[in-house]
Amino acid sequence: MIANRTLELLSLLQAQKEWTGNDLARRLGVSPRTVRRDVNRLRELGYPVSATKGPGGYYRLSRGTHLPPLIVDDEQAVAIALALQTAPATVTGMGDATKRALNSISELLPPHLSRRLATFSVEQIENAWELAPPQVDPALLAQLSAAAQGRDLVRFSYTSSSPRLAGAGEVVVEPHRLVVWSGRWYLVGYDQRGKSWHAYRLDRISDLASTSWGFSQRDMPDKDITRFVQNQPDRGDAADSWPCYGTVLMECPAHLVAKWAPGIASFEAVDERLTRIHMGAWSWAALIGFLVTFACPFKVEGPPELADAARRITKRVDVEVPAKRRKGQPSASR
The missing domain is CATH 3.30.70.250 (Malonyl-CoA ACP transacylase, ACP-binding)
Structure with a gap:
């Protein structure tokens, strides 16, 4: 209970620049005295929380010179270790980055969790029967993700894999969601020129460019995103x-x-x-x-x-x- 409240307090301090003790007490459902104890607990964990006294006093999470320990439990630490070590290698150049991320996270954990993390060392072995997916550029993922979040139209050239739809052409698309299915990355978006929804394979997108136009949220034609992607006739490899x-x-x-x-x-x-x-x-x-x-x-x-x-x-x-x-x-x- 105390750990959960401490995490909630940390989340509030990160979400807003300044909080009075009374406001934090109301949000957490505790007394101002309990807030002071929880703030001290955060300081002991390494989080630089500053405070001013008086009627206009407030709490503020200051920027420290180094990152404090992460607050995660044993199960979360194990989940982080396994997720980073077993993530599918579908994004170009992420192998070394994942190892460095695991090392960085390990350094931020309390000693006992860092030791627990080190016990989960997993080696992935290539399976000849697995259908190797094409890799995608992390810069492409970042640009499309940002466009989807900001509801910004994008323009790109797209090459279809279907012999019936063979050829490349420029499309103007409302990016709505990134999806991974069967190791392949898709952008679910609305083609403004063709006035239709598609799941675009990211490995067949080229010449991506942002536009200065926005778009309004639309309802997907199918609430089941998996079924929508699976039913795309040209979803497959070239x-x-x-x-x-x-x-x-x-x-x-x-x-x-x-x-x-x-x-x-x-x-x-x-x-x-x-x-x-x-x-x-x-x-x-x-x-x-x-x-x-x-x-x-x-x-x-x-x-x-x-x-x-x-x-x-x-x-x-x-x-x-x-x-x-x-x-x-x-x-x-x-």
Whole structure:
């Protein structure tokens, strides 16, 4: 209880330049004497809280020459350590920065928590089966995030991955939210020229520029942000992102393809029953393997290498179904 109140007091002092003791007491629901004790507790932790006496007296959080210890509990310290060490490497140049951030945070923690943090040393091992996402520039993330927060229009060139929508063009977009799905970064925004909502892949944005225009908040067309991003037909990777890339026509409704296809895949609905899927992988056999997981019939439309791989895999699979044993007949293992 005392720790929670101390954190709330610190938050109030950071949010407003000056507070009288009576105002802090009212906000915290305690007496002015308790406020004085809590202020002293913050000073013991290293937070430079200054105070003036008299009727017009106030408390102020001064700028210190060094950062005081962070106030976090054991579970929060562990969460920080694990989050920094296991964060997906989808942003360029963040590997060294994450290590330095962990070291800096460790120095700000009280000694016992710093020691606890050091016990959580995690080494990530690359998994060949993971579909490596393209990395994005942290400067691009920062610029788009600031534009979304400030509701400032942005202009950029965008290249679609879908063969049907291939090509690049300039768009003027209202940036609303940044989303990470399947290791890929998206900007959910409203295209003012096309008067439509899109999820733009950040790795396909170029020539980003801010404008001097603002925009008003709009309601998203779908309250489920995950479903909205998944249902974007050109959400997947471009053909040159993978050594093997092909197209199939699958007997599966588009809404199911959208839900279960990995983030590398693009698709388009042919009708209520058929969906055309464009997808890449590190080998033709791997690409066939991903498509087989749908357990739906499909026809390879191209390239010939994908069709050849499908035929080779079909020949290799020779399943022998044992004859059903009659009741009372001993098994073959006896």
